[in-house]
Structure formats: structure tokens, C-alpha cells
Amino acid sequence: MSSVTLPPGPKLPAVIQTLMWVVAPVKFGKACLRRYGPLFTARIVGFGDVVYISTPDGIRRILRDDAGDFDAAAANESIRFVVGEHSLLMSGGAEHTERRKVLMRPLHGNNVATYVEVMRSIVEQEIRQWTVGSTVRLLNVFQRVTLEVMIRAVFGITDSSRLDRLRQLVPRLLDVNPLIILLPAMRRQFGGFGPWAAFQRLLRETDEIIYAEIRERRAELAVNPDGRGNDVLSILLAKGQDRAGVTDQELRDHMVTLLAVGQETTATQLAWFFERVMRAPGALKQVEAAVFSEDWKVLDAAIHEAIRARPTTLDIGRIASREWKAEGYVFPEGTMFAVSLGLLHLSEDLHPQPENYSIDRFHPVEPPSAHFMPFGGGSHRCLGASLAMIEMRTIISTILRNVRLRPRSATPEGVTPKGPMLVPRRGAEVVIAENHMMAGRE
Numbered sequence: 001m002s003s004v005t006l007p008p009g010p011k012l013p014a015v016i017q018t019l020m021w022v023v024a025p026v027k028f029g030k031a032c033l034r035r036y037g038p039l040f041t042a043r044i045v046g047f048g049d050v051v052y053i054s055t056p057d058g059i060r061r062i063l064r065d066d067a068g069d070f071d072a073a074a075a076n077e078s079i080r081f082v083v084g085e086h087s088l089l090m091s092g093g094a095e096h097t098e099r100r101k102v103l104m105r106p107l108h109g110n111n112v113a114t115y116v117e118v119m120r121s122i123v124e125q126e127i128r129q130w131t132v133g134s135t136v137r138l139l140n141v142f143q144r145v146t147l148e149v150m151i152r153a154v155f156g157i158t159d160s161s162r163l164d165r166l167r168q169l170v171p172r173l174l175d176v177n178p179l180i181i182l183l184p185a186m187r188r189q190f191g192g193f194g195p196w197a198a199f200q201r202l203l204r205e206t207d208e209i210i211y212a213e214i215r216e217r218r219a220e221l222a223v224n225p226d227g228r229g230n231d232v233l234s235i236l237l238a239k240g241q242d243r244a245g246v247t248d249q250e251l252r253d254h255m256v257t258l259l260a261v262g263q264e265t266t267a268t269q270l271a272w273f274f275e276r277v278m279r280a281p282g283a284l285k286q287v288e289a290a291v292f293s294e295d296w297k298v299l300d301a302a303i304h305e306a307i308r309a310r311p312t313t314l315d316i317g318r319i320a321s322r323e324w325k326a327e328g329y330v331f332p333e334g335t336m337f338a339v340s341l342g343l344l345h346l347s348e349d350l351h352p353q354p355e356n357y358s359i360d361r362f363h364p365v366e367p368p369s370a371h372f373m374p375f376g377g378g379s380h381r382c383l384g385a386s387l388a389m390i391e392m393r394t395i396i397s398t399i400l401r402n403v404r405l406r407p408r409s410a411t412p413e414g415v416t417p418k419g420p421m422l423v424p425r426r427g428a429e430v431v432i433a434e435n436h437m438m439a440g441r442e
């Protein structure tokens with residue numbers, strides 16, 4: 001690789017760059033963007049040279065990948081031990097297309113729209129606990145709410161002891177120690193005491209619950225084939241009955257994948273939504289008016305602007321499976337790309353004054369689709385986009401219809417990494433100014 005010329009990037013030692021990348025990824029990414037432009041190379045311990053790309057055309061070409069030049073599964077290899085070998089994230093080509101087809105129907109907008117009532121009742125249960133004058137960390141609330149939506153609406157679990165146990169296990173499972181993701185050498189038992197052994201115990205217990213649920217639901221379906229619910233697991237089980245296709249292990253991997261990619265992203269994005277909207281002049285009033293008049297276009301614009309201004313992750317990975325020519329470079333096979341949707345959305349050229357939160361960027365006229373891709377694009381575009389949008393609309397509108405909020409402090413919350421997520425440093429703290437739903441008021 002010595003004769004290969006990659007785009008320029010910071011000259012700092014790899015250890016220092018890695019430290020900056022771990023501690024302050026957005027600051028690091030923005031500083032490199034300003035200095036080197038939308039194509040730069042960072043050196044990250046554990047990954048080596050990583051080419052960041054945030055030009056609309058480069059991103060479009062990599063994500064569409066018409067010629068099959070890129071491998072998404074190889075870039076996700078570090079989480080195979082969590083999501084399993086049958087996960088959508090671990091497949092490419094025809095196998096990936098097949099797996100996507102399986103999940104597409106239950107995650108289609110028409111189906112997930114039937115979850116709205118459950119979503120509303122879950123968030124109302126939280127709102128009832130909020131006393132006037134108290135401080136609430138919205139990130140914690142949304143983590144509970146999105147987990148509940150996942151295990152009740154998406155998995156369709158009703159057994160209360162399984163629900164209780166998953167409520168305890170899943171947050172710990174998703175808070176996986178980054179050392180065992182980044183350093184495969186850490187994946188050792190160390191006499192049962194290290195982070196790997198602890199993680200294995202968590203994973204085993206979670207899997208046992210999921211497998212028990214699958215077995216029970218299969219048995220129910222065999223007795224009553226028409227009695228299935230519209231949760232994702234039921235639909236996949238019924239499909240398996242038609243074509244004897246979906247094994248228990250595949251179902252388990254699909255469920256854990258949805259948890260891994262769908263729960264914390266939505267929770268964190270919701271927290272950022274409130275953090276941003278409450279600090280931009282007039283934005284909260286504009287969103288409240290939209291909620292009361294059911295102007296969903298304005299609410300969606302406000303959600304999109306929050307995703308643009310405060311991404312929960314900065315980039316997605318791809319590895320070149322063969323030589324790729326672009327932007328005046330010849331990238332050899334094996335080049336690791338960080339396709340940076342986050343930096344695309346924070347580009348000063350494409351989104352003037354990117355630090356400012358403004359709903360008007362998305363309403364009444366939306367930016368060109370190549371400049372804003374909240375859910376990615378191409379063959380790996382987010383399968384949960386409809387679910388995420390419906391869930392965010394429902395949760396936000398239920399809160400704003402019933403509660404008046406103000407930020408605990410006027411100072412914006414910093415961006416801080418928590419596992420793979422970039423979360424608001426104080427957890428999106430708000431003070432409850434009025435609550436029409438407080439316990440005892442009805």
C-alpha cells in the first residue's frame with residue numbers, strides 16, 4: 001500500500017487522532033472538514049487509514065453501489081457477535097436483498113401505523129409521573145419509551161415477567177463496552193471476570209428470553225393460524241409457516257438487529273429534538289402550533305432539522321471490495337470509508353450557518369435529497385424509517401399536547417459520545433412548567 005496516495009488528513013499520531021475521534025468525534029470531524037474539505041483520511045487505531053467522504057456525489061455513488069464495489073457487512077464485522085450471522089447487517093448482494101424482503105413488509109408504513117395507540121399509551125404513562133416544577137432528563141425517558149415500543153409493539157411480547165427482564169437486560173446489552181467492539185483481543189473469558197464474559201452472560205439470558213418467546217408463539221400459531229398479531233415477530237413467524245423459511249436463529253438475529261439499530265437512535269434523536277427546539281427562537285411555539293393544528297409537514301420539518309443539526313452518529317462504514325476511482329484518487333481494494341452523512345448535513349456550503357436550528361430549512365421547500373439523507377440511501381437505506389418517523393411524531397405530539405416544557409438551562413447541551421451514540425451531555429434536561437396529565441388530575 002506504500003505507493004497509494006489517499007486524500008490528505010491530520011498529521012497527528014494515530015493514537016492522538018483516535019483519542020480525538022473517541023472523545024469529540026463531531027469537533028474532530030468538523031475541524032478536518034474545514035481544513036481538508038469533504039474528503040480526508042484519518043488514522044484510527046484498530047481501523048488504520050479511514051477515508052472520510054461527505055460530498056453529495058461521493059456519498060450517492062457509494063450508497064447506491066450500482067457496480068457492487070462496496071461491502072457494508074465487512075464494515076459491520078465488529079458487531080457480528082451481537083447481531084448474529086443471519087443479521088441484515090452481516091449480509092451483502094442477493095442474500096441481503098432476500099433478508100431485506102423478509103423484513104420489509106412488517107416494517108412498512110401501513111403496518112407500523114397500527115402501533116400508534118400503543119406508542120401513545122406508553123408515553124402517556126411517563127407523562128403522568130411528571131410533577132410541575134420537576135426536572136426531567138428526556139433522554140432517559142425516551143430510552144424507556146423506545147425500548148417499550150420495541151418489545152411490546154415490534155416484538156409483540158405480552159408476558160410480564162419477560163417484559164420486566166428485557167427492560168433490565170436490553171439497556172445493559174446495548175451499552176456494550178467499546179473495548180470489546182474495537183479490540184477483538186479483549187474477547188476472552190479472563191476467568192469469567194472480564195467485560196467479554198459479562199457480555200456473554202447478558203447475551204445468553206436475552207437470547208433465552210427471545211427464543212422462549214419464539215417457541216411459544218410458533219406453538220400458538222400452529223393451533224390458531226389466524227390469530228396472529230401485527231407485530232413484526234408475528235408477521236415473520238406467519239411467513240415462516242407459509243414457506244417454512246425463517247428459522248428460530250434467523251428470527252432471533254432479526255429481532256436483536258432491530259433493537260441494536262432502531263432503539264437508541266430513535267431515543268437519542270428525540271432527545272436532541274427537544275434540546276434544539278427549545279433553544280431556537282420561536283421554534284417551540286412553531287412546533288406547538290403545528291401539533292395543535294395537525295400540520296404534520298411542519299412537525300416533520302422540525303424533526304428533520306434536528307436530525308441534520310444533531311446527528312446521533314456521524315458516519316456509516318463501507319469497505320471497498322475492489323479498486324474504486326473517484327474524486328481524482330484511485331482507492332485500492334480494502335480501503336475503509338466513513339460515509340459521513342453527519343458531515344454532509346453540517347456542511348456550510350450545503351446548509352448555510354449549519355449550527356443554527358431553523359425549521360424553515362425544510363419547510364415549505366425541502367433541500368435537495370442529495371444534500372440531506374437522514375436514513376441513508378441505496379440498498380441499505382434504513383428499513384425502520386417509517387417506524388422511526390411515526391414514533392417520533394407520536395411521542396412529540398403526545399408530549400406537546402399535554403405538557404409545557406422549558407429547558408433547565410439556557411446553555412445548549414454539548415455533544416458527548418455514549419457507546420455508538422452522540423447524546424446531549426446533560427440528557428436533554430427540561431423543567432415541567434405545566435402538565436395536564438399529571439397523576440391525580442383526571
Ligand code: HEM
Pocket residue numbers: 072088089100257258259261262263265266269307316317341374375376377379380381382383384385387388
Ligand atoms: C431516528 C432514527 C433512525 C435513524 C436516524 C436511522 C438511520 C439509519 C441509517 C442512516 C441507516 C443506513 C446504514 C447503512 O447504510 O449502512 C440505517 C439502516 C437501518 N436501520 Fe435505521 N435509523 C433509525 C431508526 C431505525 C428504526 C426505528 C429501525 C427499526 C426498528 C431501524 C432499522 C434499520 C435497519 C434494519 C437498517 C439496516 C438496513 C440494511 O442494511 O439493509 N432504524 N438506519
